[in-house]
Amino acid sequence: MYSDSCSFIRPLPASTALDVIGDVHGEWEALQQLLHFLGYDENGRHKHGRKLVFVGDLCDRGPDSPAVLDWVIQAVAAENAFTIIGNHELNLLIDDPKDGSGWYFDNRLQDETRFAPWQHYPKDKRRQLQETMAQWPLILQRDDLRIVHAAWLPESIDKLIHCGEKSLIKQYHYWENRFFDDFRQTEWYESYIQETQQLKTELEDENYTMPFQPGVAHYDLLRSCHNPIRALTSGIQALTQQPFYINGRWRFTVRKPWWQQYTDPVAVIIGHYWRSWYGTAGVAEHRKDLFPEPPTHWLGKQQQVFCVDFSIGARWRERKNAILPADSRMHLAALRWPENLIMLNSGKYCPAQRNR
Incomplete structure (x- = not known):
């Protein structure tokens, strides 16, 4: 393991069962659904002592990034959850407005017609939000698991x-x-x-x-x-x-x-890559080669990397087309560790697969 003396690398509790949640992208309702099915209360506590781990990209595009961020911040402060920085949090920290960040950046007026209606973050709280997020790590690790947003x-x-x-x-x-x-x-x-x-x-x-x-x-x-x-x-x-x-x-x-x-024996869980629960059907051409494996499978030659991002960041497109949540093809997911079980915000669950 890398030394935890680096402020960008933090330890995970060694023997605690974890629920590693993929990119949320401001989808507060989906997060609440997933937390319910995982067995967490409104403060992020679990009766069996499990802990939540977020892989970053909590914000942007979805209808309520403020609610997602505020909830995760309090859960982290209460030691019920851990989180790392994704590229969308990084954009916020370096004041780099990008697609879907108009809930925070006032100069992203084009986002209002594309992603709104959504909740805006109060101007008087933005500095505190940045200061809090700047303390989050880039990596979480323990002997059997590594968490990073996009790439180890x-x-x-x-x-x-x-x-x-x-x-x-x-x-x-x-x-x-x-x-x-x-x-x-x-x-x-x-x-x-x-x-x-x-x-x-x-x-x-x-x-x-x-x-x-x-x-x-x-x-x-x-x-x-x-x-x-x-x-x-x-x-x-x-x-x-x-x-x-x-x-x-x-x-x-x-x-x-x-x-x-990647050939290390330690499992890595990532987000970021907009995996599809339905294989390559409907996936953009430039992303089809990323995941030749079925959506429930671990990745790589050693099958030691799992992407837990199942494209909830595209849910806004479905809303624009009046597609109901019950008919959505975009999911928020968690990987339960060490059980190696995938849970979706719909309540559906199945084992994550390794072909060995």
């Missing part, structure tokens, strides 16, 4: 530990500045500048026929692995020759299934 990458973890900077935000900006300095020395820098200047509007225009842009592509590719905080919370990327549009901009890289190279 030893090289990135080592960079975090050896940097020495204790502030998450300061370390993030340190690595971003280093990346920008390094990228200026690459063969792709001039192309990147030219492409972003000439296609400033088109890069965010879904209706534009976008050809592959090598400068922007290599900028995103190299940035994904250079900053360790970004790598752990967003994963690493691979180039794609087929640009696709998602979350407000054209993309030239796809998420890389790092778990295929």
Whole structure:
């Protein structure tokens, strides 16, 4: 195990049964349903002493991010739950408004027509929220289990530990500045500048026929692995020759299934990747290669990685199309550990599978 002396890595209780909950994305009603089926009370207590673990991305897109965050904060304070930072919490901490964050950032007016109605976070409480979240770790661990939002990458973890900077935000900006300095020395820098200047509007225009842009592509590719905080919370990327549009901009890289190279004997639970409970049916082309395994299966050659994010972050689309929760194909899920049992917010449950 990595030393817990690093403020970004925290221990989990050694012998306690856990319920590891995937990305919530502001879906307060679904979280309440799941907690009920898992046997937790309104404060996050369990009669058998189980503890909750959240893999990050508590907020954005859904109708009530404030309720989700406030509940998790009190549950963590009461030592009934643990949580880590996902890429959506990171965006909030570094004041980087992204798709679906208009509940918090006032300048995301375009989100009001896309995601609203939703609850806004009170302005007078936002600083305290940031200060609280800035204390959350990036990694939780114990001898038999590791929790990280997107990717368990030893090289990135080592960079975090050896940097020495204790502030998450300061370390993030340190690595971003280093990346920008390094990228200026690459063969792709001039192309990147030219492409972003000439296609400033088109890069965010879904209706534009976008050809592959090598400068922007290599900028995103190299940035994904250079900053360790970004790598752990967003994963690493691979180039794609087929640009696709998602979350407000054209993309030239796809998420890389790092778990295929994971060989450690310790299980890792992640979120982030928008797994589908129904296999690849209806899944966007750029994500179909991520999960050739059935949705209930562990991932990778060693089958030691489980993604517990079952796309609840897309529930907002169903609401726009008047699809009722009972008919939803987007689920909030938990993996019960050490039982290795998947529980959905609908009450459905089944074992997580390993083909060995």
